[in-house]
Every structure is written in structure tokens, then in C-alpha cells.
Amino acid sequence: NRLGGLVRFMPWTSAFFLIGALAISAVPPLNGFVSEWMLFETLFRSAAFSSLAVRALFALCGAALALTAALAITCFAKAFSMSFLGLRRSEAPKPREAATPMLVGMAFLAACCLGLGVLPTYVIPLLGTAVGTASVSAADALVPPFFAPIASSGKPLLPVGFVHGFHALGAQLGQGVIGGRGLVVMLRGPHDSVTFAMSTSYMIAVLALFLGVTYMVVHLLARRKRSKGVAWDGGQPRVAAAATYTATGFSNPIRVLFAKFIAPPSMERARARVSSSLNRFIGYLHSGGYAAERFVTDPTAAGINVVARKLALLHHGRLNAYAAYAFLTLLVVLIATVRW
Numbered sequence: 299n300r301l302g303g304l305v306r307f308m309p310w311t312s313a314f315f316l317i318g319a320l321a322i323s324a325v326p327p328l329n330g331f332v333s334e335w336m337l338f339e340t341l342f343r344s345a346a347f348s349s350l351a352v353r354a355l356f357a358l359c360g361a362a363l364a365l366t367a368a369l370a371i372t373c374f375a376k377a378f379s380m381s382f383l384g385l386r387r388s389e390a391p392k393p394r395e396a397a398t399p400m401l402v403g404m405a406f407l408a409a410c411c412l413g414l415g416v417l418p419t420y421v422i423p424l425l426g427t428a429v430g431t432a433s434v435s436a437a438d439a440l441v442p443p444f445f446a447p448i449a450s451s452g453k454p455l456l457p458v459g460f461v462h463g464f465h466a467l468g469a470q471l472g473q474g475v476i477g478g479r480g481l482v483v484m485l486r487g488p489h490d491s492v493t494f495a496m497s498t499s500y501m502i503a504v505l506a507l508f509l510g511v512t513y514m515v516v517h518l519l520a521r522r523k524r525s526k527g528v529a530w531d532g533g534q535p536r537v538a539a540a541a542t543y544t545a546t547g548f549s550n551p552i553r554v555l556f557a558k559f560i561a562p563p564s565m566e567r568a569r570a571r572v573s574s575s576l577n578r579f580i581g582y583l584h585s586g587g588y589a590a591e592r593f594v595t596d597p598t599a600a601g602i603n604v605v606a607r608k609l610a611l612l613h614h615g616r617l618n619a620y621a622a623y624a625f626l627t628l629l630v631v632l633i634a635t636v637r638w
Contacts, residue, residue, distance in 0.1 A: 327498035329414035444480035
């Protein structure tokens, strides 16, 4: 709530933070999208199991993953927009761009997010080599050799009709320019039925084209209808930072929606008049407890306390009783180990 407008003072940090935020939010064509896509497809393939309970469990896992992805987008959209965009809300001195070593570290991580997302077909074989087995090849299972469908021996690596069908869709684009098996991640089912297919390499080219065309159209229209004027703010000479959207306001719908399940502690501030010329703010803390506390931590702690109180009854300080405990324990062990 106290940040805002940092993009004008820290442009490089803002750009690298945005790439990281998009990556962890599983936005294409970055690495988070690739990993989440493959995880979703793994969960969807649970339909091949015969057990209804297992399929239902995998379906619930897929729904939970989708909810997590949606909440991640909401979280990091708030983190970036409220921190780096808009007006400054802090009275602190103007911020400065981070030092060069810090920018280099962020740039390296941002490049990794982009590289792992744009070229997953080169990463999957490396991971398959590291964790694969002799009977399963991640490259053969997920990266069809569209760039080299024919082996050096002349034997086709993929069915001819299958290759021609995907070449018609552009699966061979980039052949001869870059090496490797191809730029398409695909999981083939029996009889060459395609379970899923995607290519973030082609996706980034299409996104760049769409963004470029959109920018040009908007820029041309803006030049024709451009007008300058002061934004109206209820008669104020300029828009005040206090009148802009805050991070709390941004996340309020989500917090209201999940309040019944999560119920985090909340603070309410009421104004009380102490005298005719003095107002005092009074804070009221309402704590419903987090869901993990209500359903996991608190019941577990209560059960442990019950067991502890029962065990505490054994510690009464009577030496003869302690000797009886040891004798009974030894007797039980002897009976349990004897062979009848």
C-alpha cells in the first residue's frame, strides 16, 4: 500500500520482476507455463486408470492446481501493479535503480525463465537423460523428431502420414536453422493419437506479432485522437496518490470470498471522540483463526494434550508402581516372543 510508481525510477528491476511474476503465474511462453501444462496433462492421463477412486483423486488434484494457478496470477498481478505502476504513495526519498551486480543476478534468472519456457524441447531431453531409465526416454515420449523424421539408416522415425499432418500445421518451421528434434512438445497415445501438443517457441512468435500489430494500431489511433488535459479528481488540482487503487482494495474480493475458509485475523479501526477537538482511533482485532489451525493444528494439539494428560496419571511418584510397570512390560515381551 505504501509503494507505487517504481517503474519510473527502477525500470530494469521492474522489467525483471515482471518476467519473474509472469513465470511463477504460469503465463505463456515462460517456464512456469510449460511445467504446469505438463503437470496438468499428467493428471489428465489418470483417466487411463481403472480405479474410480484414483481418477477422482487426480481430478481433485487438477482442480486444486487450477485454483492455485488462478490465485498465483492474482497475487503477483497485485504485487507488480501496486508496487511498480501508478503513483508513488510513500513520502520516502526517491528510489534509485539497483546496483549492477544485483541487476545481473536478476537478469540471469529472468533469462532462465524465458529460455526454459521458449525452448522446452531442448530441456526435456536433458532432464530425461538425468532422471530417465533404460526403458523410457523422455525425448522420444514428448519431443517427436519433426526436424529429422528420417533416421540416417533411411528408416522413418515417425509414421509418414503423422509427419505430413503436423508439417502442414507448421511443425517443421525452424528446420535447418536451429538443431534439435523440433519445437513441439507432444504426448502421443496409441495408434499415434495425440493426447496434447503445444509449442511455446511458436507461441512467442505469434504473441510478438499480435502485440506489435496491436501497439501500432493503438499508437496510430491515439495520434489522431490525442488530447491533453488535466485529469479531473473531484475538483482537486491533481490526482492524489491516496485516491488511487490500493493493494488492499485489489485483493479484497478474494479475501472476502475465502474469508469463511481461511478467516485470517483482521483489524478494524473505529474513531472515538475523546473531546471536542480530539479524535482517537481505536483498533479492534478479530481473529477467526486460519483454516490450517482450525482443522489441523488445533485438533492435533488438543488430541496430544488429552493423551499427555492420560499419561501424566502414571507419574505419581510411587516406586512400587514403577517396578510393577517394568515387570508387566517384561512379562508382555516374554509372552509375545515365546513360541508356542
